[in-house]
Amino acid sequence: MRRNCTIRRIFAITAAITLFASGSAYAENIGKIDNEVYKGLGEVLENRQPEEAVPVNSNFMDRIDYKKDRVTARFLIKLPGAEEVKADSSELNSVRVEIPSGIMRTSDLSKDVNDRYIKSYNLYSSGDTYVFEMKLQDNVKADSFVNEATGEISISLEKQVNSPPIIVVDAGHGGTDPGAVNSSAGIDEKTLNLKVSELLGDMLSQRGYEVVMNRDSDYFVPLKDRYNNANTIDADLFVSVHHNSAGSAAVSGIETLRPNSAENKIVADYIQEELIKNTGAVNRGTKIRTDLAVLNGTRMPAVLLELGFMSNANEVTRLKDSSYQNILANSVADGIDKYFGR
Numbered sequence: 001m002r003r004n005c006t007i008r009r010i011f012a013i014t015a016a017i018t019l020f021a022s023g024s025a026y027a028e029n030i031g032k033i034d035n036e037v038y039k040g041l042g043e044v045l046e047n048r049q050p051e052e053a054v055p056v057n058s059n060f061m062d063r064i065d066y067k068k069d070r071v072t073a074r075f076l077i078k079l080p081g082a083e084e085v086k087a088d089s090s091e092l093n094s095v096r097v098e099i100p101s102g103i104m105r106t107s108d109l110s111k112d113v114n115d116r117y118i119k120s121y122n123l124y125s126s127g128d129t130y131v132f133e134m135k136l137q138d139n140v141k142a143d144s145f146v147n148e149a150t151g152e153i154s155i156s157l158e159k160q161v162n163s164p165p166i167i168v169v170d171a172g173h174g175g176t177d178p179g180a181v182n183s184s185a186g187i188d189e190k191t192l193n194l195k196v197s198e199l200l201g202d203m204l205s206q207r208g209y210e211v212v213m214n215r216d217s218d219y220f221v222p223l224k225d226r227y228n229n230a231n232t233i234d235a236d237l238f239v240s241v242h243h244n245s246a247g248s249a250a251v252s253g254i255e256t257l258r259p260n261s262a263e264n265k266i267v268a269d270y271i272q273e274e275l276i277k278n279t280g281a282v283n284r285g286t287k288i289r290t291d292l293a294v295l296n297g298t299r300m301p302a303v304l305l306e307l308g309f310m311s312n313a314n315e316v317t318r319l320k321d322s323s324y325q326n327i328l329a330n331s332v333a334d335g336i337d338k339y340f341g342r
């Protein structure tokens, strides 16, 4: 224990020097020290001067920075030091990082990520080392790098994109679930959704995409099957086609719903922009929605289009018109082209 103590003291001094030299990252961590953990270190910290830097943080999550786009992601673990840290990404579909316990103290952690890149990660202590293991999705390549100067462990992830991109077109509702209904106009949402979806599917095929239709006639498809289909085939984009309805007959316009991520914003903006430009409909913008199953369950970028209000007399007349349906589908396809740079 005494020897440990000496090592820790040396480390603390090194860390203090690093802090002085390189500034903010470490200073933030000092601020986040959990008092209980501080006490729990007991003997090791007994003789420490209060102003000494403590290379301890109870919350490993605070050390993670994870950014991703359509084809690449970067997972960063920020440590107060990185000497003797080993990172290995040579195994297929996994990354392993070994962190000496002198660098940090934390509790074990296990997290299911299940997004486009990462299946899960796991942090556990093994002797005097913390082992961080990351399991990757299929078709994801990893590269890892330890920067001893900054204390950063950088894990770059690259998604092998399908060529051509695979697009799932999801015609909302169907069968026993009609969606919105406008009896006086003699139309229900499931029918409009299918019409536009079929047009969109054909256009995308003609433009060279691989298209998978979640529904190609009038039958019920459970929400879970809709996103599981897309995940199983590892699609590159999920487009759900819907039409809106409101209590007030005056409301009209188009909106694009999306999950809360930068990548989803890019594709949603492209599609919404094309739709408004070509239809002149009221622009209700793109909206973040965290409560929709098809947007939550899909691992790839996803949008849910609300192409107009069936409850508005003027708009529903347009929505039933096949040339307007063509304009809608064509606009969505143009937005998708922009997103994929085609």
Ligand SMILES: [Zn+2]
Pocket: 172, 173, 179, 180, 189, 242, 243
């Ligand atoms: Zn709907």
